[in-house]
Amino acid sequence: MTPRRGWWxxxxxxxxxxxxxxxxxxxxxxxxxxxxxxxxxxxxxMKGDGNGINVRDMSVQPRDHTDARAMSARTDEELFTAIKKxxxxxxxxxxxxxxxxxxxxxxxHSLVRYLxxxxxxxxxx
Amino acid sequence: MxxxxxxxxxxxxxxxxxxxxxxxxxxxxxRCSGCHNLTGPAPQTLAxxxxxxxPDLFYAGNKYRxxxxxxxxxxxxxxxxxxMYYGNHIKPGPDGDIIDERSLPEHPRLGAEDARAxxxxxxxxxxxxxxxxxxxxxxxxxxxxxxxxxxxxFRGCLACHEIEPGYGGRSGxxxxxxxxxxxxxxxxxxxxxxxxxxxxxxxxxxxxKERDLQKFVHYFRALSExxxx
Numbered sequence: 022m023t024p025r026r027g028w029w030x031x032x033x034x035x036x037x038x039x040x041x042x043x044x045x046x047x048x049x050x051x052x053x054x055x056x057x058x059x060x061x062x063x064x065x066x067m068k069g070d071g072n073g074i075n076v077r078d079m080s081v082q083p084r085d086h087t088d089a090r091a092m093s094a095r096t097d098e099e100l101f102t103a104i105k106k107x108x109x110x111x112x113x114x115x116x117x118x119x120x121x122x123x124x125x126x127x128x129x130h131s132l133v134r135y136l137x138x139x140x141x142x143x144x145x146x
Numbered sequence: 147m148x149x150x151x152x153x154x155x156x157x158x159x160x161x162x163x164x165x166x167x168x169x170x171x172x173x174x175x176x177r178c179s180g181c182h183n184l185t186g187p188a189p190q191t192l193a194x195x196x197x198x199x200x201p202d203l204f205y206a207g208n209k210y211r212x213x214x215x216x217x218x219x220x221x222x223x224x225x226x227x228x229x230m231y232y233g234n235h236i237k238p239g240p241d242g243d244i245i246d247e248r249s250l251p252e253h254p255r256l257g258a259e260d261a262r263a264x265x266x267x268x269x270x271x272x273x274x275x276x277x278x279x280x281x282x283x284x285x286x287x288x289x290x291x292x293x294x295x296x297x298x299x300f301r302g303c304l305a306c307h308e309i310e311p312g313y314g315g316r317s318g319x320x321x322x323x324x325x326x327x328x329x330x331x332x333x334x335x336x337x338x339x340x341x342x343x344x345x346x347x348x349x350x351x352x353x354x355k356e357r358d359l360q361k362f363v364h365y366f367r368a369l370s371e372x373x374x375x
Binding site: 055056058059060062063064066067068070072073074075076077078079080107114115116117118119120121122123 | 192195196228231232233236237238241242243244245298299300301302304305306313314315316317339340341345346347348350351352353
């Protein structure tokens with residue numbers, strides 16, 4: 022995925038994109054936060070660190086979404102697939118559910134962007 | 147929250163005599179509609195979902211077993227360990243999020259006569275009949291261990307549901323009593339597509355096969371025979 026990394030690092034474009042994501046109260050970002058609270062907190066926790074109210078008896082612990090190292094190992098496409106189709110679609114645990122029955126593709130894309138804010142990371146670093 | 151406490155107190159102070167006679171419809175309006183939606187529709191937005199104070203009852207007649215409702219209303223006990231929208235009842239703790247037990251309201255309790263009248267009125271509320279196939283559930287059996295294997299390892303349901311008191315996930319309702327509480331054909335329909343009943347609910351559609359739907363109801367029936375309270 023080197024081309025992708027290059028793409029992110031490409032100076033002007035990257036800066037413009039960063040400015041766009043950070044600019045003002047974007048309604049898309051707020052919405053993603055609300056979605057995360059509703060559907061993800063139960064396992065990934067209020068801080069996104071994998072310590073939700075459901076983890077006590079779970080055999081595989083939810084991913085810590087603030088872990089920049091682990092999260093930067095994933096492409097945005099992989100994150101999108103994991104959320105839409107569930108953990109098994111990326112060879113991970115069935116305990117990570119598929120959300121295609123309740124979230125639109127657009128909402129899932131906004132959640133991927135939100136995860137990048139939580140980990141303060143991009144794919145490849 | 148404050149408002150619902152205020153309301154509960156006000157309800158407790160209503161003179162008992164005003165409620166005698168057991169007009170179920172009127173009781174529902176006066177004592178239940180503040181927390182329960184009796185007319186629909188279900189929450190369409192997240193804000194509405196978070197504001198919901200009690201389970202929707204506008205399809206009670208397609209969902210509950212009347213004998214259970216009547217008993218439960220006389221001696222209610224908790225079904226959802228973290229309340230309705232769990233996000234309103236949790237807080238960060240040293241080792242992760244914890245449930246704020248004090249934020250969970252006690253349910254109003256009814257006398258036997260009112261419970262019977264209210265149950266009769268509730269069973270008239272029948273939105274969703276188009277989602278139910280009468281006789282969809284075909285009674286059968288599964289061992290507790292096979293059922294648990296499916297519920298936990300194969301399908302990952304244990305993450306959100308307790309299969310015995312104090313064991314399992316806590317954002318969804320306990321399932322060890324669910325076969326006593328709900329109609330089997332509703333269970334099949336709900337598990338097939340939770341969002342058909344409740345568009346924004348935080349139970350995922352796990353795309354279960356017809357065979358699995360049946361087996362889960364067998365499993366819930368086996369669990370309910372264990373008689374956990």
